[in-house]
Amino acid sequence: MRALLVVNPKATATTPRMREVLASALSSEVKLDVAVTQYRGHAIELAAQARVDGLDVVVALGGDGTVNEVVNGLLEDGPNPEGPALAVVPGGNANVFARALGLPNNAVDATSLLIEALAADRRRRIGLGRVDERWFTFCAGLGLDAAVVRRVERKRAKGARATPGLFVRQGITEFFLSSAREPALVLERDGGEPEPLGMALVCNTDPWTFLGPRPVRACPDASFDTGLDLFGVRRLTTVATLRHLRQILARGARPRGRSLLQVHDAGELRLSARVPVPLQVDGDDLGDRTSAVLRSVPDALDVVV
Numbered sequence: 001m002r003a004l005l006v007v008n009p010k011a012t013a014t015t016p017r018m019r020e021v022l023a024s025a026l027s028s029e030v031k032l033d034v035a036v037t038q039y040r041g042h043a044i045e046l047a048a049q050a051r052v053d054g055l056d057v058v059v060a061l062g063g064d065g066t067v068n069e070v071v072n073g074l075l076e077d078g079p080n081p082e083g084p085a086l087a088v089v090p091g092g093n094a095n096v097f098a099r100a101l102g103l104p105n106n107a108v109d110a111t112s113l114l115i116e117a118l119a120a121d122r123r124r125r126i127g128l129g130r131v132d133e134r135w136f137t138f139c140a141g142l143g144l145d146a147a148v149v150r151r152v153e154r155k156r157a158k159g160a161r162a163t164p165g166l167f168v169r170q171g172i173t174e175f176f177l178s179s180a181r182e183p184a185l186v187l188e189r190d191g192g193e194p195e196p197l198g199m200a201l202v203c204n205t206d207p208w209t210f211l212g213p214r215p216v217r218a219c220p221d222a223s224f225d226t227g228l229d230l231f232g233v234r235r236l237t238t239v240a241t242l243r244h245l246r247q248i249l250a251r252g253a254r255p256r257g258r259s260l261l262q263v264h265d266a267g268e269l270r271l272s273a274r275v276p277v278p279l280q281v282d283g284d285d286l287g288d289r290t291s292a293v294l295r296s297v298p299d300a301l302d303v304v305v
Helices: 016-027 042-052 064-074 096-100 107-120 144-157 164-177 238-249
Strands: 002-007 031-036 057-062 085-090 123-131 134-136 139-142 185-188 195-197 199-203 209-211 214-216 228-233 260-266 268-281 284-304
Touching: 002 016, 002 042, 016 031, 016 057, 016 107, 042 057, 042 064, 057 064, 057 107, 064 085, 064 096, 064 134, 064 284, 085 096, 085 107, 096 209, 107 284, 134 268, 134 284, 139 144, 139 284, 144 164, 144 199, 144 268, 144 284, 164 209, 185 199, 195 228, 214 238, 228 238, 228 284, 260 268
Parallel strands: 002 031, 002 057, 057 085, 085 284
Antiparallel strands: 123 134, 123 284, 139 199, 139 268, 185 195, 185 268, 199 228, 209 214, 228 260, 268 284
């Protein structure tokens, strides 16, 4: 079995020595090449070349951004049952995708489990989401959540660590400084009336993200085996927003309320905005958009688990 290990050298939860040990352990099970990313988008290129070269598995060692790039490289020409499978060794702060698959959040434990899965050729076919031309594994958002992601990325560029506290602080800052209190978005879907929304988060699985060990469950019914789910807030009033935040952080989360719009198992969702607003996929800022079409793609990719 031929495999490529794509390593993000800036992964926050691993050290160079640890990455060497993990690569050595994987080499015991597969014929392994190792490539280290050098710039944003490099993992897309590496995974796309692995697909062209006919490799069997591409292993992403990094956070959710690295995983997202590898997925986009593997699916550059669309889903292919004969293409390389994806494997993940979590090396970031949140590791939402890996944890949603049930993988350990520790890189060493996850590598041990991956070696067992490779030996048994144990795979799972999962559905993914797509926003315009970009694939996503667990979430995409237009508006408030994407603006928070942008704030966090700017802080990280200045040297801040991507801790749960950083996300909370930037979320509070964005909420109270943002002027978008009235509905800034419009949701359109087949068979439904256009819905004005203050924010829209689209999930491909549950949970949406993690605050340290705590899952944030905006769309508790979302699954890799169904279509897309939406968590939409009609108006971003302080009372309603705090209530829904408490709901999605609770054990047995079941968000509800008159200001909340929920959609389950959608094949396509169309979002538009009066003015350009931030778009994020899997926690990465993709710039400003005035519209986005989000689609569910069933059985898009094999994952070694």
